Amino acid sequence: MIDKVFIKASQRMFGMIKASTEILATPIWELMNPDKSIDVILNASDEIEEEFKVSLHLEYINKLIFEKVVSDSEKLESFLIDAKNHFVFLEGKFITKNYFLAKLIKLESVNFRVKLKPIWVKQNAVRFKIVNFQIWNTIPKKIDIVKIISQFDVLHKRYILKTIVELFPEFLSLTKLNNEIRVNLDYFLKKVYTEHRIKIKKIFAEKHKVYFLVKSNLLIRSIIDFFGTNVIELSKYSESDFQI
Numbered sequence: 001m002i003d004k005v006f007i008k009a010s011q012r013m014f015g016m017i018k019a020s021t022e023i024l025a026t027p028i029w030e031l032m033n034p035d036k037s038i039d040v041i042l043n044a045s046d047e048i049e050e051e052f053k054v055s056l057h058l059e060y061i062n063k064l065i066f067e068k069v070v071s072d073s074e075k076l077e078s079f080l081i082d083a084k085n086h087f088v089f090l091e092g093k094f095i096t097k098n099y100f101l102a103k104l105i106k107l108e109s110v111n112f113r114v115k116l117k118p119i120w121v122k123q124n125a126v127r128f129k130i131v132n133f134q135i136w137n138t139i140p141k142k143i144d145i146v147k148i149i150s151q152f153d154v155l156h157k158r159y160i161l162k163t164i165v166e167l168f169p170e171f172l173s174l175t176k177l178n179n180e181i182r183v184n185l186d187y188f189l190k191k192v193y194t195e196h197r198i199k200i201k202k203i204f205a206e207k208h209k210v211y212f213l214v215k216s217n218l219l220i221r222s223i224i225d226f227f228g229t230n231v232i233e234l235s236k237y238s239e240s241d242f243q244i
Contacts, residue, residue, distance in 0.1 A: 051201075054212045055233040058083060074098075075163050077109060083205035088128060090114040093138055094160050101156075109138045110146055112160060116181060118203045124186045126203055130179050133157050 058081050070076050070092075079092035091113040096102035112135050116128035135150040135157065150157065158178045165172045171187040174180070189198045202213035 050216065052214045052216065053235045054214050055235070056210045056212065057232070058208050058210065069167050073167060076167065079164075083208055083210050086117070086205055087131065088116040088118065088205045088210065090116065090164070094135075094163075105145070107137065107146065110135050110160075111138050114161070118205060119180075121200055121203055124184070124189060124198070124200050126183045126185060126200070127175070128181045128183065130161075130181065133161070135160065 062080050065079055065081070070079050075095055077093040077095055079090070082089045082091070091111070093109050094112050095109050097108040102108070112133070114130060114134075115132040117131050118126055119129045120127040134147075136147040137144050161178065161181075162174060165174055165181065171184045173182045173184070175182065185200055198214060198216045200212050200214055204211040204213075
């Protein structure tokens with residue numbers, strides 16, 4: 001056990017020495033160049049990998065989704081992502097008035113709520129199991145036919161879910177049985193930096209945030225400073241944070 005700790009500490013120390021040496025060996029005029037200086041720092045950090053707990057605020061993500069997708073969509077009137085009690089929830093209003101069957105019963109829109117449980121993370125892709133899927137009429141009814149039928153109607157649940165996923169083709173997909181949603185987080189990570197390792201190991205959902213255990217050789221703190229703490233927070237990793 002002591003040997004493992006010593007080896008890990010030695011590797012970290014070597015990485016820090018290498019990073020410092022490369023930065024010190026760089027001419028000052030190159031470090032004063034913003035484009036050059038960030039490359040020097042990032043390249044120097046290649047040997048340093050650390051684990052971080054990254055908190056993603058869903059309030060900002062919801063605003064971004066509305067501006068980029070919902071506002072121009074003919075299928076969605078609203079769409080929100082929430083997180084609590086270890087689950088992620090997708091909810092909103094789905095427009096059905098152009099769907100042939102909806103025209104027959106004069107149904108213009110339905111509310112939906114999908115309850116998801118994160119079950120698997122591999123190669124920066126997360127799989128969420130669909131635990132519950134509810135649909136009901138947006139117009140309150142004493143007897144809600146839509147809600148009653150939807151309990152047995154798997155076909156139209158899949159239709160709504162597939163339509164929603166197709167609005168985000170770059171990073172959302174369904175499994176063959178349509179009982180899981182896959183999220184490709186590499187789509188976002190590659191927008192930050194493509195040459196540096198960022199590995200997501202665990203995911204946890206709680207209190208309107210999604211938490212990630214991230215292992216990276218990238219200077220994540222500088223990214224946090226760039227985006228702002230209203231979007232992303234960084235804190236020390238604790239194993240208890242990801243226990244369900």
